[in-house]
Amino acid sequence: MTFLSELKRRNVIRMAGLYLVGAWLLTQVASTVxxxxxxPGWVLRALIIVLVLGFVPALIFAWVFELTPQGLKRDEEVKxxxxxxxxxxxxxxxxxxxxxxxxxxxxxxxxxxxxxxxxAAMLADARQPALSAAxxxxxxxxxxxxxxxxxxxxxxxxDGMAEEILNALAQVKDLKVAGRxxxxxxxxxxxxxxxIGKALGVANxxxxxxxxxxxxxxITAQLIQASDDTHLWSQAYDGDLADVxxxxxxIARAITGQLKVMLQGDQATRLxxxxxxxxxxxxxFVEAQTLVNRRVGDSLPQAIALLQKATALDSKFARAWSxxxxxxxxxxxxxxxxxxxxxxxxxxxxxNALAIDPDDAxxxxxxxxxxxxxxxxxxxxxxxQRAREFGPDNLAANYWAANELSSMGRTRxxxxxxxxxxxxxxxxxxxxxxxxxxxxxxxxDAGTIALARRTEDRGPAFAAxxxxxxxxxxxxxxxxxxxFASGCRGVGSKLSTANLEAIYRGTxxxxxxxxAALAILDANAVDxxxxxxxxxLAEPERSFDAxxxxxxxxxxxxxxxxxxxxxxxxxxxQSPAFQGFAKRIGLLDYxxxxxxxxxxxxxxxxxxxxxxCR
Numbered sequence: 001m002t003f004l005s006e007l008k009r010r011n012v013i014r015m016a017g018l019y020l021v022g023a024w025l026l027t028q029v030a031s032t033v034x035x036x037x038x039x040p041g042w043v044l045r046a047l048i049i050v051l052v053l054g055f056v057p058a059l060i061f062a063w064v065f066e067l068t069p070q071g072l073k074r075d076e077e078v079k080x081x082x083x084x085x086x087x088x089x090x091x092x093x094x095x096x097x098x099x100x101x102x103x104x105x106x107x108x109x110x111x112x113x114x115x116x117x118x119x120a121a122m123l124a125d126a127r128q129p130a131l132s133a134a135x136x137x138x139x140x141x142x143x144x145x146x147x148x149x150x151x152x153x154x155x156x157x158x159d160g161m162a163e164e165i166l167n168a169l170a171q172v173k174d175l176k177v178a179g180r181x182x183x184x185x186x187x188x189x190x191x192x193x194x195x196i197g198k199a200l201g202v203a204n205x206x207x208x209x210x211x212x213x214x215x216x217x218x219i220t221a222q223l224i225q226a227s228d229d230t231h232l233w234s235q236a237y238d239g240d241l242a243d244v245x246x247x248x249x250x251i252a253r254a255i256t257g258q259l260k261v262m263l264q265g266d267q268a269t270r271l272x273x274x275x276x277x278x279x280x281x282x283x284x285f286v287e288a289q290t291l292v293n294r295r296v297g298d299s300l301p302q303a304i305a306l307l308q309k310a311t312a313l314d315s316k317f318a319r320a321w322s323x324x325x326x327x328x329x330x331x332x333x334x335x336x337x338x339x340x341x342x343x344x345x346x347x348x349x350x351x352n353a354l355a356i357d358p359d360d361a362x363x364x365x366x367x368x369x370x371x372x373x374x375x376x377x378x379x380x381x382x383x384x385q386r387a388r389e390f391g392p393d394n395l396a397a398n399y400w401a402a403n404e405l406s407s408m409g410r411t412r413x414x415x416x417x418x419x420x421x422x423x424x425x426x427x428x429x430x431x432x433x434x435x436x437x438x439x440x441x442x443x444x445d446a447g448t449i450a451l452a453r454r455t456e457d458r459g460p461a462f463a464a465x466x467x468x469x470x471x472x473x474x475x476x477x478x479x480x481x482x483x484f485a486s487g488c489r490g491v492g493s494k495l496s497t498a499n500l501e502a503i504y505r506g507t508x509x510x511x512x513x514x515x516a517a518l519a520i521l522d523a524n525a526v527d528x529x530x531x532x533x534x535x536x537l538a539e540p541e542r543s544f545d546a547x548x549x550x551x552x553x554x555x556x557x558x559x560x561x562x563x564x565x566x567x568x569x570x571x572x573x574q575s576p577a578f579q580g581f582a583k584r585i586g587l588l589d590y591x592x593x594x595x596x597x598x599x600x601x602x603x604x605x606x607x608x609x610x611x612x613c614r
């Protein structure tokens with residue numbers, strides 16, 4: 001009797017078919033059911049591992065044992081007259097056919113019923129704020145003001161006027177104000193106010209226009225109840241550019257009066273502080289802050305030039321100095337240039353701001369981010385604490401604080417910080433991207449995709465990176481390569497699209513592609529993202545060396561990858577070289593003085609600075 005005939009007689013081949021079909025059906029059902037009950041992602045991965053490990057034992061079991069009327073017996077103990085192998089084979093055939101029919105039925109049900117429902121749920125989630133809450137009557141979104149100037153060349157100034165009023169209202173303790181990024185997302189869109197109010201979780205919307213001609217300014221504002229488009233109040237204000245703070249004060253005070261907001265302390269007498277006595281400096285600042293928020297193309301260099309002029313006109317203009325510090329802190333990342341020179345200029349601007357206003361949260365946030373970029377992780381903590389103390393709702397402080405926590409591996413704390421910031425700014429692209437990365441780390445693929453969709457039309461590069469990780473899980477490497485290349489180029493990599501696609505394929509497709517990707521990096525070692533790409537190509541030692549001795553300031557771009565759930569990230573964390581690398585670049589000192597990452601813990605029995613990661 002041949003070996004194949006013996007396999008058939010002992011029903012080993014049938015057992016293999018039955019096991020594979022059953023395992024596939026079980027994993028498909030589990031992947032659909034588990035998320036509904038908030039089952040952690042690792043449970044599904046553990047189930048798949050158990051099923052894979054159980055395949056060979058199942059075949060061995062079928063080879064060794066045979067079912068008889070007396071129960072299971074070893075095959076060699078079964079007499080020919082006791083064998084019911086043919087009957088068992090027929091039963092197994094019927095069972096396999098039934099399982100295949102069930103699998104096909106489930107496949108059709110999932111494709112045509114469950115999948116559309118999941119997609120609809122994701123899209124519905126994409127239109128909602130990060131956290132649901134009852135909408136307070138004392139809540140407002142300030143939309144960008146329309147430029148009605150004769151030359152229609154004051155768009156940045158008009159946006160800045162709206163942002164200044166938003167900032168003033170945001171300081172009122174009894175009033176919820178939607179964040180600038182979320183409100184300004186609706187610029188140029190024809191969304192009705194009910195949709196905007198629901199999406200931003202506010203009861204009221206402020207619309208307006210600005211007409212600037214020479215030194216003359218007219219600001220028109222109207223307060224609208226979002227639920228039914230009821231106009232609650234409208235007014236036009238005329239004045240000179242030198243009177244702009246008084247115009248803003250009158251508008252802000254009229255709004256708080258209409259919403260019956262209780263003003264306390266200094267706000268009872270003044271809502272809008274006089275930031276500068278120089279009208280021209282203020283006009284430059286207002287335009288520049290809009291450009292800093294954009295962070296695309298040449299907006300940052302333009303903003304820096306405007307802010308330099310503003311601070312030259314008024315050297316005591318603290319807000320202009322702190323905004324200049326923010327612009328310099330990120331310009332090398334988004335545009336390129338000398339990191340060292342940018343850090344020095346940013347630090348100097350921040351210190352200038354703090355010499356004038358010791359409570360400037362944005363200046364402290366810029367100082368912390370510069371220290372973070374320079375890998376001075378212990379030193380970054382104190383200025384960020386001050387930024388959070390003086391500006392608990394400041395976007396730069398909240399975003400960079402979450403950024404630093406996530407890079408240090410403190411995923412749960414980072415996500416808590418992001419959730420708090422998203423309550424007031426639910427459409428902020430950067431916050432949504434980092435929230436998506438934290439969801440990905442925890443194995444929540446559905447949550448990651450929902451957040452990617454929420455960033456898709458605001459920050460396509462960030463959404464593309466989130467889609468790229470998901471594409472790898474579902475096996476769509478063609479889509480993943482395109483998403484990865486688009487995302488990486490959008491956040492600063494200078495490699496070509498073709499090279500970036502090759503690096504993605506090298507990460508997931510096989511050893512030949514991995515070698516080809518490594519050759520690309522050998523020829524482009526100066527790219528700021530090269531150490532990060534070496535990390536995902538499962539070359540941790542080379543990656544650590546490239547990051548440690550390179551001149552890039554991308555601490556966040558690199559360390560964000562280090563805590564991913566993929567095998568290559570675990571390989572890096574568990575590499576013996578990681579012990580020394582973490583100590584040399586300052587991670588270990590940070591962990592010992594603050595808090596250890598979620599995935600690592602100290603093992604003092606193995607040495608003073610020893611630790612283990614999973």
